[in-house]
Amino acid sequence: MSRYWEDGFYSQPTTSELKRKSEASRASAEKKGKRLEPVVIQGRNIAKSWWGRAWCNNLERYADYESRLGRGKRYVKTGAVIDLNISKGRIQAKVQGSRKTPYKVEIRISPLSEERCQEILQNCGKRVETLEKLLAGDFPEELKELFTQRDGLFPSSREISFSCSCPDWALMCKHVAAVLYGIGARLDENPSLFFELRGIEMGRFIDVVIANRVEQMLKNADRTSGRTIDEGDIRGLFGI
Numbered sequence: 001m002s003r004y005w006e007d008g009f010y011s012q013p014t015t016s017e018l019k020r021k022s023e024a025s026r027a028s029a030e031k032k033g034k035r036l037e038p039v040v041i042q043g044r045n046i047a048k049s050w051w052g053r054a055w056c057n058n059l060e061r062y063a064d065y066e067s068r069l070g071r072g073k074r075y076v077k078t079g080a081v082i083d084l085n086i087s088k089g090r091i092q093a094k095v096q097g098s099r100k101t102p103y104k105v106e107i108r109i110s111p112l113s114e115e116r117c118q119e120i121l122q123n124c125g126k127r128v129e130t131l132e133k134l135l136a137g138d139f140p141e142e143l144k145e146l147f148t149q150r151d152g153l154f155p156s157s158r159e160i161s162f163s164c165s166c167p168d169w170a171l172m173c174k175h176v177a178a179v180l181y182g183i184g185a186r187l188d189e190n191p192s193l194f195f196e197l198r199g200i201e202m203g204r205f206i207d208v209v210i211a212n213r214v215e216q217m218l219k220n221a222d223r224t225s226g227r228t229i230d231e232g233d234i235r236g237l238f239g240i
Helices: 015-031 050-059 063-077 114-124 131-136 141-148 174-189 192-197 202-219 231-238
Strands: 081-087 090-095 103-109 160-164
Touching: 015 081, 050 141, 050 174, 063 174, 081 174, 081 192, 090 174, 103 174, 114 141, 131 202, 160 174, 174 192, 192 202
Parallel strands: none
Antiparallel strands: 081 090, 090 103, 103 160
8 A cells, every 4th residue: 555655755764864965055056156054963862062962952852853853863863954044033044855955944933022131130149250151051950950940041842932934734844943052052052042042142241140149249348247356356366
């Protein structure tokens, strides 16, 4: 008995076919003077940095899309995401598929609400010290949990909308899934893109954390500490 998915109309390209067609599409774009920004995966893992891994882990919590994520992972690892650009709340990409012309993917991510952002800022307290440490993911485990927990910095599935020019009827096709994984790889190269994607100005994020810390310190400035040495004790201590 013949089956629809095996009749050649919508067959799955092999890994070698994907690589060959991806290389051909990139070469064609270069001849036309178009500059592409492909996602290149080196090694077994898609992402290696804390931000990249956290993005991919968050993606894999989307139970509704579980059936498509595996195919998306295969596509991104074979170099099928031949172009990916991230801007505020928006990702535009081209993904090579079974046909000669790459598919166009657009993903939109809702910006973090002011209320949620303020709550996260307040909870950061003294735990974010510098921009460099934030970008490197070099902060305490409890802060990492704050960022990745539900209603944290990372988007939920309901905050993501997407479209693809492919004929796949699924809510999330493998091309969209490949791009979502590609974002994780891109965060390895530039973690600050995460904040741009979520509509957060990084410099201001750090400034507000520090300002909140200073404000808290000033509130306690007039309080007498039990560890304070009075003037008489200082003289006695140093024999003055």
